[in-house]
Amino acid sequence: MESGVQPMWKAEFQQLSKLMLGTAQLGISGYGIANRTVNVEADALLDRCVELGINCFDTALEYGDAELKLGRYFEGKPAPFLVSKVKADLELDRAGLEKQLTERVETILERLRVKTLPALMIHDPILLQIYGSAVTEIVTKLRRDQLIGRAGVSFGANSDVQFAYCGHLLREDIYEVIQLPLHLWDRRAVECGALSRFRADGKWVVARSVFLQGLFFRQADDLPEPLRSMARGALGKLAEIAEEEGISIAELAMRYVRDTEGVNGIVVGAETPEQLDDNVRLISGKPLSERTRNKIESEFRGLPEMLITPGLWNK
Numbered sequence: 001m002e003s004g005v006q007p008m009w010k011a012e013f014q015q016l017s018k019l020m021l022g023t024a025q026l027g028i029s030g031y032g033i034a035n036r037t038v039n040v041e042a043d044a045l046l047d048r049c050v051e052l053g054i055n056c057f058d059t060a061l062e063y064g065d066a067e068l069k070l071g072r073y074f075e076g077k078p079a080p081f082l083v084s085k086v087k088a089d090l091e092l093d094r095a096g097l098e099k100q101l102t103e104r105v106e107t108i109l110e111r112l113r114v115k116t117l118p119a120l121m122i123h124d125p126i127l128l129q130i131y132g133s134a135v136t137e138i139v140t141k142l143r144r145d146q147l148i149g150r151a152g153v154s155f156g157a158n159s160d161v162q163f164a165y166c167g168h169l170l171r172e173d174i175y176e177v178i179q180l181p182l183h184l185w186d187r188r189a190v191e192c193g194a195l196s197r198f199r200a201d202g203k204w205v206v207a208r209s210v211f212l213q214g215l216f217f218r219q220a221d222d223l224p225e226p227l228r229s230m231a232r233g234a235l236g237k238l239a240e241i242a243e244e245e246g247i248s249i250a251e252l253a254m255r256y257v258r259d260t261e262g263v264n265g266i267v268v269g270a271e272t273p274e275q276l277d278d279n280v281r282l283i284s285g286k287p288l289s290e291r292t293r294n295k296i297e298s299e300f301r302g303l304p305e306m307l308i309t310p311g312l313w314n315k
Helices: 042-052 066-074 094-112 126-131 133-144 159-166 194-200 212-217 227-245 249-258 273-283 290-299
Strands: 019-022 056-058 081-086 117-122 148-154 175-181 204-208 265-269
Touching: 019 273, 042 066, 042 273, 066 081, 066 094, 081 094, 094 117, 094 133, 117 133, 117 175, 126 133, 126 159, 133 148, 159 194, 194 204, 212 227, 212 249, 227 249, 227 290, 249 265, 249 273, 249 290
Parallel strands: 019 056, 019 265, 056 081, 081 117, 117 148, 148 175, 175 204, 204 265
Antiparallel strands: none
């Protein structure tokens, strides 16, 4: 789809809140490097979402019992926009892949207590690399059978590499929803051209890892090695830039991603209603100065991959 054409998501998705609740914390205790809450009170958190007008939620089969909690809470209530993700084994034939994906979608529907999942995301683009157009055919059938409403892909940390091998497949109209990591220290999705391509094709793009799973709020001395050594200088520079702009690190991180061209929404987790309040406030702030945006992009270019990729922190 060329720039200027009405995006596919525009009519329906403009009704969605800019902030999407990530629900990993609902099902996985201590999710994220900065989280300390053992048991998140799901009902209290979801009550506050409703009060704040947050009407879209990101979940996955891998998020413990998060889908079950969402299903119980929203049963009999106005349906929100639920996005769940699915993985598949990598050594299946075409029939086996369709069977496994279909069964897992049916499990998601049962857990969420819905007949049609508003949006299904392939949890790792490697499926597209391995199976190619077969994945597209299967999700198209899932939509035709009304098991899903929309389809999309959730990119991993190396979004630039994944875009290089599957970006051409995502030009198919069936893929309307894209999720990818984007934060102050990681602009790979921008620099490889993925965001501009998705914008031109009318995709609805949701950014995640805005706070780098809470690393931005940690003191370097509290981190294990080798993360401590790699993070010390970057964390110090982050605090310096925020102070110069006269805002908090959280405001700096949220506003930078929110105003990146091509981003339509931001998925952020929370453990308490108070954190939700803070996130709504953060996403509503005024834009950063152009000087600060330029400084961010200059100062944090070329950081070590281990520092910007949470999946590597325990290795």
